[in-house]
Amino acid sequence: AAGVIQSPRHLIKEKRETATLKCYPIPRHDTVYWYQQGPGQDPQFLISFYEKMQSDKGSIPDRFSAQQFSDYHSELNMSSLELGDSALYFCASSPSRRPFYNEQFFGPGTRLTVL
Amino acid sequence: SQQGEEDPQALSIQEGENATMNCSYKTSINNLQWYRQNSGRGLVHLILIRSNEREKHSGRLRVTLDTSKKSSSLLITASRAADTASYFCATLMEYGNKLVFGAGTILRVKS
Numbered sequence A: 001a002a003g004v005i006q007s008p009r010h011l012i013k014e015k016r017e018t019a020t021l022k023c024y025p026i027p028r029h030d031t032v033y034w035y036q037q038g039p040g041q042d043p044q045f046l047i048s049f050y051e052k053m054q055s056d057k058g059s060i061p062d063r064f065s066a067q068q069f070s071d072y073h074s075e076l077n078m079s080s081l082e083l084g085d086s087a088l089y090f091c092a093s094s095p096s097r098r099p100f101y102n103e104q105f106f107g108p109g110t111r112l113t114v115l
Numbered sequence B: 001s002q003q004g005e006e007d008p009q010a011l012s013i014q015e016g017e018n019a020t021m022n023c024s025y026k027t028s029i030n031n032l033q034w035y036r037q038n039s040g041r042g043l044v045h046l047i048l049i050r051s052n053e054r055e056k057h058s059g060r061l062r063v064t065l066d067t068s069k070k071s072s073s074l075l076i077t078a079s080r081a082a083d084t085a086s087y088f089c090a091t092l093m094e095y096g097n098k099l100v101f102g103a104g105t106i107l108r109v110k111s
Helices: none
Strands: A006-007 A010-013 A019-024 A031-037 A044-050 A053-057 A063-067 A076-078 A087-094 A109-115 B011-014 B019-024 B028-036 B043-050 B055-058 B063-068 B071-076 B085-094 B099-101 B105-110
Touching: A006 A109, A010 A019, A019 A087, A019 A109, A031 A053, A044 A063, A044 A076, A044 B043, A044 B099, A053 B055, A109 B055, B011 B019, B019 B085, B028 B063, B028 B071, B043 B055, B043 B063, B043 B071
Parallel strands: A010 A109, B011 B105
Antiparallel strands: A006 A019, A019 A076, A031 A044, A031 A087, A044 A053, A063 A076, A087 A109, B019 B071, B028 B043, B028 B085, B055 B063, B063 B071, B085 B099, B085 B105
């Protein structure tokens, strides 16, 4: 079965650079979520989109922005990178806006290292 | 953690033994989900229990939910070395669509 695809899988950037992470949800899933997991930490919700509109916002820094495109894929744009942005970034997708009966399916993550 | 605590933080058992992990949360929820993560890798969904359910089984997994105590437990029976991983509970709030994760339990199963 198709899973959530994230690219790139690994990314190394310098401080103050920008990074773009991509997420391709499972086919027919219309909701996408982004989570950040720092070293030894639990995943923290950043932002979500439903039908290309932002549906919920968590602890996402102002330096980050995200969007969902017409084909439902999503991109997380990160600017002015800081050392503390080094983390594993997960994308998840689900097939409805209120996933009461559905779990969120997670991608393999993008490991971002900021030097 | 934003939502609550998981205990124990770490658990080491012998292969064949049962492992029990607990999770507590703070607010009303829609459902609670358990995930497994192998050393810095992706999150694998294990099981979802809805707020109106009290117990659920899936293979060697048994999950209970007590909404009056705002707590859940995950039992893995007849553990295997391959069960070694971090286990997270995550709650879906009553309003909203984001998952809030607990701090996780590191399980080590010795063969």
